[in-house]
Amino acid sequence: MAEHAVVIGAGIVGAACAASLARLGHRVTVIEAGPVGGGATAAGMGHLVVMDDSPAQLALTSRSLELWAELAPRLPVAADYRTCGTLWVASDAEELAGILPKQAAYRTAGRAAGVLDAAELARIEPELRGGLCGGLRVPGDGVVYAPVAARFLLEHSGAALVRARVVNLAERKVRLDNGQTLAAEWVVVAGGAGASELLPDLPLRSRQGHLLITERGGPQVRHQLIELGYLKSAHASDADSVAFNVQPRPSGQLLIGSSRQFGRVSKEPDWPLLRRMLARAADYLPGLRRASALRIWTGQRSATPDHLPIIGPHPDRPGIYLALGHEGLGITAALGTAEVLAADLGGPASPLSAHDFGLRRFERQAVHA
Amino acid sequence: MTALETDLLIIGAGPAGLSAALSAAQGGAAVLLADLGPGPGGQIWRGAKASDGGESGTLLRGVQRQPNITALYGAQVALSERGPQGGHAVQFSTPQGPRRVLAQKIILASGATERFLPFPGWTLPGVVGAGGLQAMVKSGLDVRGARVLVAGSGPLLLAVAAGMRAAGAEVVGVAEQASPTRLLGFGLAAQRGGKVGEAAKLLWALRGVPYWPATYPVEASGGERLTQVELGGLTRRTLECDWLAAGFGLVPDTRLAALFGCALEGGAVKVGAWQQTSQPGIYAAGELTGIGGVDKARLEGSMAGYTATGQVERLRDLPTQLEQARHFQASLSRSFALRPSLRTLPAAGTLICRCEDVPHAALQACPSWTEAKLQTRCGMGTCQGRVCGPAAETLYGWTFTGVRPPLLPLPLADLLGE
Numbered sequence: 001m002a003e004h005a006v007v008i009g010a011g012i013v014g015a016a017c018a019a020s021l022a023r024l025g026h027r028v029t030v031i032e033a034g035p036v037g038g039g040a041t042a043a044g045m046g047h048l049v050v051m052d053d054s055p056a057q058l059a060l061t062s063r064s065l066e067l068w069a070e071l072a073p074r075l076p077v078a079a080d081y082r083t084c085g086t087l088w089v090a091s092d093a094e095e096l097a098g099i100l101p102k103q104a105a106y107r108t109a110g111r112a113a114g115v116l117d118a119a120e121l122a123r124i125e126p127e128l129r130g131g132l133c134g135g136l137r138v139p140g141d142g143v144v145y146a147p148v149a150a151r152f153l154l155e156h157s158g159a160a161l162v163r164a165r166v167v168n169l170a171e172r173k174v175r176l177d178n179g180q181t182l183a184a185e186w187v188v189v190a191g192g193a194g195a196s197e198l199l200p201d202l203p204l205r206s207r208q209g210h211l212l213i214t215e216r217g218g219p220q221v222r223h224q225l226i227e228l229g230y231l232k233s234a235h236a237s238d239a240d241s242v243a244f245n246v247q248p249r250p251s252g253q254l255l256i257g258s259s260r261q262f263g264r265v266s267k268e269p270d271w272p273l274l275r276r277m278l279a280r281a282a283d284y285l286p287g288l289r290r291a292s293a294l295r296i297w298t299g300q301r302s303a304t305p306d307h308l309p310i311i312g313p314h315p316d317r318p319g320i321y322l323a324l325g326h327e328g329l330g331i332t333a334a335l336g337t338a339e340v341l342a343a344d345l346g347g348p349a350s351p352l353s354a355h356d357f358g359l360r361r362f363e364r365q366a367v368h369a
Numbered sequence: 370m371t372a373l374e375t376d377l378l379i380i381g382a383g384p385a386g387l388s389a390a391l392s393a394a395q396g397g398a399a400v401l402l403a404d405l406g407p408g409p410g411g412q413i414w415r416g417a418k419a420s421d422g423g424e425s426g427t428l429l430r431g432v433q434r435q436p437n438i439t440a441l442y443g444a445q446v447a448l449s450e451r452g453p454q455g456g457h458a459v460q461f462s463t464p465q466g467p468r469r470v471l472a473q474k475i476i477l478a479s480g481a482t483e484r485f486l487p488f489p490g491w492t493l494p495g496v497v498g499a500g501g502l503q504a505m506v507k508s509g510l511d512v513r514g515a516r517v518l519v520a521g522s523g524p525l526l527l528a529v530a531a532g533m534r535a536a537g538a539e540v541v542g543v544a545e546q547a548s549p550t551r552l553l554g555f556g557l558a559a560q561r562g563g564k565v566g567e568a569a570k571l572l573w574a575l576r577g578v579p580y581w582p583a584t585y586p587v588e589a590s591g592g593e594r595l596t597q598v599e600l601g602g603l604t605r606r607t608l609e610c611d612w613l614a615a616g617f618g619l620v621p622d623t624r625l626a627a628l629f630g631c632a633l634e635g636g637a638v639k640v641g642a643w644q645q646t647s648q649p650g651i652y653a654a655g656e657l658t659g660i661g662g663v664d665k666a667r668l669e670g671s672m673a674g675y676t677a678t679g680q681v682e683r684l685r686d687l688p689t690q691l692e693q694a695r696h697f698q699a700s701l702s703r704s705f706a707l708r709p710s711l712r713t714l715p716a717a718g719t720l721i722c723r724c725e726d727v728p729h730a731a732l733q734a735c736p737s738w739t740e741a742k743l744q745t746r747c748g749m750g751t752c753q754g755r756v757c758g759p760a761a762e763t764l765y766g767w768t769f770t771g772v773r774p775p776l777l778p779l780p781l782a783d784l785l786g787e
C-alpha cells in the first residue's frame with residue numbers, strides 16, 4: 001500500500017522532493033503557508049551553476065545540472081530554462097592563477113570548462129571593461145525561472161497541495177494552523193528559512209541578498225558573468241560582502257547581484273550595501289550606467305556553518321527528513337537534493353550518497369575543530 | 370547629488386497636499402511641496418492658477434504667500450531611505466535630473482487612481498480611462514465633434530461627460546452600472562451633504578444626454594481603433610463612437626505609501642485620528658486614506674499639516690467636520706458598489722495586465738495576487754500594477770500588495786548618486 005509522505009514547503013526544494021516521493025510511489029501531500037515558489041525561490045537569481053568550494057558541493061551541483069538538463073525538455077516555456085553558460089572573470093594575477101585548478105575540478109566532475117585569455121574574453125563579452133586578465137567559460141551552466149519550475153514540479157508530481165502553515169512537528173505527524181493533523185510515514189522539512197521555527201536547534205542562519213532587475217535597453221551580454229573574486233569576497237567571511245554577478249534575461253533585461261549579509265532580515269533594501277553592489281557591477285560592466293533599475297528586492301538564503309545543505313533523516317527525530325540550508329545554491333541543488341532523498345528512502349542509488357550531507361556532520365566537525 | 374533639507378516634505382500638491390502645506394507653514398515649519406505634475410492642483414484642479422477665482426485660487430494664493438513653502442514640480446518619487454541624521458531621504462526624478470530631499474517628517478497626499486475593469490476590446494486605441502480622457506483634454510487633446518461614450522460607475526462619470534461636452538465633443542450617452550435605487554440613495558446623501566448645487570450644475574450641463582443606469586460596456590470593437598461599443602445590463606444596445614471613456618470608481622493610490630512601508634487596510638492607507646500612518650513621522654491625507662472627494666481631502670490635509678508640525682491647538686472643530694465628510698464617503702461607496710456580474714465581463718483571452726500581456730484565463734488559475742505575479746508576471750511591468758492591481762482586486766477578490774522600489778525606472782547612475 002502507498003505510504004503517505006508530507007512535504008513542508010512548496011519552494012523549489014519542496015517541489016522537487018514531492019516529485020521524487022511521488023515517483024517512488026508515495027502518496028504525497030505538500031503543505032505551503034504562502035504562494036507556491038514564493039519564498040527564497042522567488043527572490044533568487046535562478047542561476048544553475050556548478051560550484052567547487054568543496055568536493056561535496058561540486059558533486060551536488062554538477063549532478064544537479066545533469067538532472068536539470070534531463071528535465072528541461074518537459075519544462076514549460078515560462079520556466080525560461082536556457083544554458084547560457086557561466087563566464088568566470090579574472091581581474092588580477094591571483095584570480096587568474098585560480099583558473100586552472102578550477103578548470104581541472106570541473107573536468108573531474110565531467111563538466112566542460114574552457115580557459116579564455118584577455119583578448120578572447122573581450123571578444124566574446126565586449127561590454128566587459130578593458131584590463132581584465134582572462135576567464136573560465138563553463139558552457140553547461142544555465143538559468144531557470146524557479147517559481148514556474150517549482151509549480152511545474154509540484155503539479156506534475158500529482159501531490160495534493162494544502163494551503164496552511166505547519167505549527168507543530170510530532171513523531172510521524174504534523175499539526176496545521178487550521179487545526180488539522182496529518183499523519184505520515186515521512187515528513188520532509190523543506191521549509192527554507194522558515195524551518196527554524198519548527199526545528200529551532202538546526203544550525204541555520206539567514207544571509208540576506210539584494211537583486212536588481214533592469215529595464216530593457218542596457219548593455220548586451222551573453223553569459224552569466226561572475227567575478228572570480230567572488231570566492232574571496234563573498235564566501236570567505238561573515239562580513240557584509242558584494243560581488244559582480246550579472247545575468248542576461250531572455251527578455252533583454254539584466255539581473256544584477258550579489259550581496260551577502262548576515263543578521264539582517266528586511267524587505268527594505270540596505271541602500272549603502274546595494275550601492276556598493278551596483279558600483280562593483282558597473283566597474284566590471286561600465287555600460288550598466290546606461291541601464292535603468294526597474295525593481296530592487298531582497299531575499300533570504302538559509303545558510304549552514306559549512307555552506308552545504310542538510311539532506312537526510314533527522315538523527316534524533318524518527319520520520320523527519322531534512323532538505324534545507326541550501327544558502328545561495330538551492331535552485332541549482334534542488335534536483336540533486338531530491339535524488340538523495342529518493343536514494344535514502346529506498347529508491348534508485350545516487351552517486352551523491354558517497355557524500356555526507358547529514359545533520360550529524362556538524363557535531364563531528366565541532367569535535368575535530 | 371546635493372540634498373534639499375526641510376522640516377516637512379509633502380508629496381502631492383492636490384487639495385490635500387496644498388491644504389497640508391498651508392496649515393503646516395502657519396506654524397513656521399519649512400515645507401517642501403513636491404508633485405510629479407508640472408504645477409499644483411492635483412486631479413480636480415489640474416492646471417489651476419493663483420489668479421483663479423473660487424476655492425482653488427484662494428488656496429493657491431495662500432500657499433504662494435507663505436515664504437516658508439518651497440514647491441518642487443515635475444518631481445516623481447523614485448525611492449526613500451533612512452536619512453543620514455534620522456528622518457527620511459527621498460529621491461525624486463525630475464526633468465533636471467535626480468533630487469534628494471532630507472525631511473524630518475512626511476505627509477503623503479498622492480490621491481487616487483481610476484479603477485478600470487477589462488472587457489473584450491478594451492485595449493483598442495480609443496478606449497481610455499474616463500479621468501484619463503479628461504486629463505488628455507485638459508492638456509490639449511481636441512475632441513471637438515468627436516462622439517464620446519462615457520461608461521462605468523461613480524460621480525466622476527458625470528463630471529467627465531460635462532467636461533467633454535464643454536470641450537465640444539458629442540456625448541452619446543452615460544452608462545452607469547449602479548442600479549437606480551442605489552443612485553437614489555446617493556442623491557439623498559448628496560442632498561444631506563450639501564452637494565445639491567454641484568449636482569444640479571452638472572445635470573444642467575448634461576441636459577439632453579441619455580443616462581442609462583444599471584448599464585455597462587460588454588464589448589468594444591473596431592479595426593485599427595474603436596468604432597463601436599456594445600452595452601449590456603438594463604439598456605442593451607450597440608453604439609457608434611470614437612472614444613469610450615470608462616472608469617469604475619476611484620481607488621486610493623497606495624503604491625507610494627507601500628513604498629514607505631505604511632500599513633494598508635481595505636485597500637487604503639491606515640491612519641489614526643491625527644492622520645498618522647503606521648510609520649513614525651509619516652502622515653497621509655486625501656484620497657489615499659479612502660475615497661471621499663475634495664472636501665475630505667482638504668480637511669485631512671489641514672489636519673495632517675497641523676498635527677505633523679505640533680499645532681494641535683489649531684485643530685478646533687476639524688475633527689467634527691472630518692467626521693461629516695467621511696459619512697458622505699461611506700454613502701458614496703455603498704451607492705456605487707460594483708455589481709458582481711462585472712466580474713464576468715472579461716473573456717478567457719481578454720488581457721488583464723497590459724504591460725506583461727497576461728490574459729484573464731491565466732489569472733483565474735491563481736489563488737492570490739502574489740502567486741499571480743510570480744507565475745504569470747502580472748503587475749511586474751513598469752507601472753507596478755497601477756491598472757491591473759485594482760482590476761484584479763475586483764475580479765478575483767485579491768489584495769494588491771508587494772510594491773518594490775524604485776517607483777519608476779531609475780537610471781543606475783542616479784541610483785549610484787553619480
Ligand SMILES: Cc1cc2nc3c(=O)[nH]c(=O)nc-3n(C[C@H](O)[C@H](O)[C@H](O)COP(=O)(O)OP(=O)(O)OC[C@H]3O[C@@H](n4cnc5c(N)ncnc54)[C@H](O)[C@@H]3O)c2cc1C
Pocket residue numbers: 008009010011012013014015031032033034035036037038039040041042043044045046047048049164165166167190191192193194195198208209210211298299300301302323324325326327328329330331332333
Ligand atoms: C538574492 C538571492 C539570490 C539567489 N540566487 C540563486 C541562484 O542564482 N542560484 C541558485 O541555485 N540559488 C540561488 N539562491 C538560493 C535559492 O533561492 C534558495 O536556496 C532556494 O530557493 C531555497 O529553496 P527552498 O525551497 O528550500 O526554500 P523557499 O523557496 O524559501 O521555500 C520554503 C517554503 O516553505 C514554506 N514554509 C516554511 N515554513 C513553513 C511552515 N511551517 N508551514 C508551511 N509552509 C512553510 C515557505 O512559505 C516557503 O514557500 C539565491 C537566494 C537569494 C536570496
Ligand SMILES: Cc1cc2nc3c(=O)[nH]c(=O)nc-3n(C[C@H](O)[C@H](O)[C@H](O)COP(=O)(O)OP(=O)(O)OC[C@H]3O[C@@H](n4cnc5c(N)ncnc54)[C@H](O)[C@@H]3O)c2cc1C
Pocket residue numbers: 380381382383384385386403404405406410411412413414444445446478479480481482483499500501503525528529619625654655656657662663666776
Ligand atoms: C483621474 C481622476 C479624475 C478626477 N476628476 C475629478 C473631477 O473632475 N472632479 C472631482 O470633484 N473630483 C475628481 N477626482 C477626484 C479627486 O481625487 C478629488 O476630488 C481630489 O482631487 C482629491 O485630492 P487629493 O489631494 O487627495 O488627490 P489628488 O488631487 O489626486 O492629488 C494627488 C497629487 O499627488 C501627486 N502624486 C501622486 N503620486 C506621486 C509621486 N509618486 N510623486 C510625486 N507626486 C505624486 C499627483 O501628481 C497629484 O497631483 C478625480 C480623480 C481621478 C483619479
